[in-house]
Amino acid sequence: MSNSPIDFPPASSAEAADEAALDWFVRRSAGLDATDEAAFQRWLAADPVHATAFARWEEDWSALDTLPAAAIQALRDALPEAAPATGQGAASHPRTQVAGKQQASPRRTWFASLGGLMPRAAMSALAIAGVSAALLAWQHQQPQFEQQYLSMRGEQRSVALPDGSQLHLDTATQAAVSFYPGRREVHLTGGQAMFEVSANPERPFDVIAGPVRVTVVGTRFSVRYTPEIAGADGVRVAVEEGHVRVRQRSTLPDLVAGLFGQSTVDLVAGQQLLAGTDGTPGPVAAVAPAGIAPWRDNRVSFNDTPLEQALAEFARYGDTRLTVQDPAVAALRLTGTFDPKRLDNFIRVLPQVLPVRMRQGKDGMEIVATAAVEAVKGRSAPH
Numbered sequence: 001m002s003n004s005p006i007d008f009p010p011a012s013s014a015e016a017a018d019e020a021a022l023d024w025f026v027r028r029s030a031g032l033d034a035t036d037e038a039a040f041q042r043w044l045a046a047d048p049v050h051a052t053a054f055a056r057w058e059e060d061w062s063a064l065d066t067l068p069a070a071a072i073q074a075l076r077d078a079l080p081e082a083a084p085a086t087g088q089g090a091a092s093h094p095r096t097q098v099a100g101k102q103q104a105s106p107r108r109t110w111f112a113s114l115g116g117l118m119p120r121a122a123m124s125a126l127a128i129a130g131v132s133a134a135l136l137a138w139q140h141q142q143p144q145f146e147q148q149y150l151s152m153r154g155e156q157r158s159v160a161l162p163d164g165s166q167l168h169l170d171t172a173t174q175a176a177v178s179f180y181p182g183r184r185e186v187h188l189t190g191g192q193a194m195f196e197v198s199a200n201p202e203r204p205f206d207v208i209a210g211p212v213r214v215t216v217v218g219t220r221f222s223v224r225y226t227p228e229i230a231g232a233d234g235v236r237v238a239v240e241e242g243h244v245r246v247r248q249r250s251t252l253p254d255l256v257a258g259l260f261g262q263s264t265v266d267l268v269a270g271q272q273l274l275a276g277t278d279g280t281p282g283p284v285a286a287v288a289p290a291g292i293a294p295w296r297d298n299r300v301s302f303n304d305t306p307l308e309q310a311l312a313e314f315a316r317y318g319d320t321r322l323t324v325q326d327p328a329v330a331a332l333r334l335t336g337t338f339d340p341k342r343l344d345n346f347i348r349v350l351p352q353v354l355p356v357r358m359r360q361g362k363d364g365m366e367i368v369a370t371a372a373v374e375a376v377k378g379r380s381a382p383h
Helices: 014-030 034-046 048-065 069-078 087-092 106-116 120-140 254-259 307-315 343-353 371-380
Strands: 145-151 157-160 166-169 173-179 184-196 205-209 212-216 220-225 235-241 243-248 264-268 271-275 300-306 333-338 356-361 364-369
Touching: 014 034, 014 048, 034 048, 145 157, 145 166, 166 173, 205 220, 212 220, 212 235, 235 243, 235 264, 243 271, 264 271, 300 307, 307 333, 333 343, 343 356
Parallel strands: 184 205
Antiparallel strands: 145 173, 157 166, 166 184, 173 184, 184 220, 205 212, 212 243, 220 235, 235 271, 243 264, 300 333, 356 364
16 A cells, blocks of 8 residues: 655755655665655655755765674664554554565665654754764774784794884794774783783773783783693783783673672782683782793793693693603603703703603603602502
8 A cells, every 4th residue: 555645845945855855765765665656756856956865865874885784783782773663653654675676775774764763853863973973983993903923833022012012922822913992902812922011091901811801001911821731721810010900701891790700800010810711810829020921031930730731831832752651650740940942951850850761762752650650550559
């Protein structure tokens, strides 16, 4: 069924013509039947002002089709939800697509559906302001600087970032840096790094490592994330200078995250924590300056660490050609500080601190138990 003709204001009124043009635009976005389409064509031809007003609406709203999806979503979030028309006004704005007519762009149809919720003048202002706001929101989400940094196995790198911050990568470390208008982000996807952050309260600096987010303004701290090493697969954060905030990775603000049981922990200089694989921060502990990032001085430190885990740490720096087959040997605990690039020293010292010996094999050396350990194992074996 055809709609009743719209009572348009005099054609001499540019504002009235603009409102009428928007009314037609909204209705045509949903689809017109043949009778209403003919009425639209008669209105369009009645005065050049009509054609100009309608063309302006088409030009403005066609910009919606070129906006990125992120910008459209930002505007969706900022505007009222379009609801099906009800009551007396429902019949004057049908939303049914007419067979044989081209389907309108979903995003334009969504915006057009708002026409039944507000006055035409407000709709005009909303369209102009909305597109601008959406574009600004989208631009705010676009990085001004993006770069990926990688250190190879056995290599260490230092990088100066555009904001004056310094990024120091340990061996086999990957970091993706993105700077936005209102924030700075580094995704540490593996390895460990030291950060010297240039202070800027207007642009917080976030380091995201697996399930953990570390937020700072200006400080010097280290983050370690090695999910491939059993027993060292959490996220370690240690602060050398300044203050950082550690929390489980989330899109929620700190206050809201707290309501949902997501704890936030503040660390200052000389403190560290280890977050679990789910991102939950562990207890805060003291750390000596030398223990914050010993790899900067070509040192790896172990404190009651399983031998198997220690070997995995050495393997981050190069091929060790060392193996352990015996689970009892792999579980032996090691304490000490070593140069990861001087494996020969480690091999020489290891039998002096653990009850093991080196056995030459075809593809390297195997670390095996000494006779004394074998005897203890024999006595404890079930009969």
